Amino acid sequence: MLKRIGLFGGTFNPIHKGHIKMAEAARKEYKLDVIYFIPCGIPPHKSKKDLLPAKLRMKLLKEAIKGKKYLKILDIEIKKKKPCYTVDTVRELFVGIGRDQSLQLYFLIGQDEFEKLHTWNRANQLAKMVVFLVLPRSAKKIKIPKVKNLKWFKVHTKLIKISSTEIRRNKL
Numbered sequence: 001m002l003k004r005i006g007l008f009g010g011t012f013n014p015i016h017k018g019h020i021k022m023a024e025a026a027r028k029e030y031k032l033d034v035i036y037f038i039p040c041g042i043p044p045h046k047s048k049k050d051l052l053p054a055k056l057r058m059k060l061l062k063e064a065i066k067g068k069k070y071l072k073i074l075d076i077e078i079k080k081k082k083p084c085y086t087v088d089t090v091r092e093l094f095v096g097i098g099r100d101q102s103l104q105l106y107f108l109i110g111q112d113e114f115e116k117l118h119t120w121n122r123a124n125q126l127a128k129m130v131v132f133l134v135l136p137r138s139a140k141k142i143k144i145p146k147v148k149n150l151k152w153f154k155v156h157t158k159l160i161k162i163s164s165t166e167i168r169r170n171k172l
Contacts, residue, residue, distance in 0.1 A: 001102065006035035007093070007130070008108040009077075009086055011043050013052050015064045020071070022135045025157035026108050027070060030133060035108065036074045037061055044083035044121070054078050085121040090129050105130045111137040114152070118145040127151065 008023055015037075023035050039061060041054050058078060065071040076092065077084040090105065107130040109117070114134045117123050124147055132152035134142055142154060 003103050004030065004032045004106065005103065006030075006032040006106045006108055006133070007038055007074075007090065008035055009038040009040060009089070010110075011051065012037065012039050012057055012061055013050070014057060015061045017064075020064055020068075022155065022157060023071060023108060024068075026106070026133045026135070026155045029155060029157075030106060030153065032070075032106060034070050034072060036072050037065065038074045038076060038089060039078050040084060041078040041080055042083045044085060087120070087122040087126040087129075090126060094129065106133050107131070108133050108135060108155075110135050111142055115143045115145060117150075118147050124148040 006023070006026060008019070010019070012019060019037075023037075026032065027035055039054070039057050043051070058073070058075065061073055065073065074093075076089055086107070090107070093105075107126075109132050111134055114132060117127075117132075120126065123145075127147050127149040130151075132150070134152055134154050136142070136154065136157070144150070144152075
């Protein structure tokens with residue numbers, strides 16, 4: 001039987017109900033067995049200026065998924081003391097869990113990041129390992145990045161007008 005695993009990477013700076021609702025929508029629509037949130041310790045493409053401490057982001061993430069048995073956390077990137085690239089994390093997971101034909105990895109990604117995927121470190125290699133589930137951020141049509149081996153689907157859900165940036169600005 002095919003095991004369908006979702007990976008949801010990000011800084012989660014902080015996690016909010018939009019992240020959870022999008023993960024739940026993706027899990028339901030694409031019949032994922034589990035979704036692993038993978039908080040980034042040191043994001044390679046974001047300013048560290050507004051970055052909440054990793055311990056606090058982990059604590060908030062644990063609270064946000066409490067009681068949801070199909071949502072879990074992998075702290076693989078938080079534990080590293082250097083910037084991590086998604087392609088390396090996914091490759092490490094493949095080695096850790098083995099790569100057999102009964103496993104399919106899906107990577108949850110916001111529309112804004114998906115449209116910039118061609119700028120990611122070794123995006124073509126990453127696209128060989130996962131199917132992207134794109135979480136809409138606006139009503140605009142999704143622009144497909146030029147990445148070889150790209151497999152993707154849109155998550156059909158209501159738009160949630162909330163962002164971590166706005167939460168930090170309002171200090172909520």
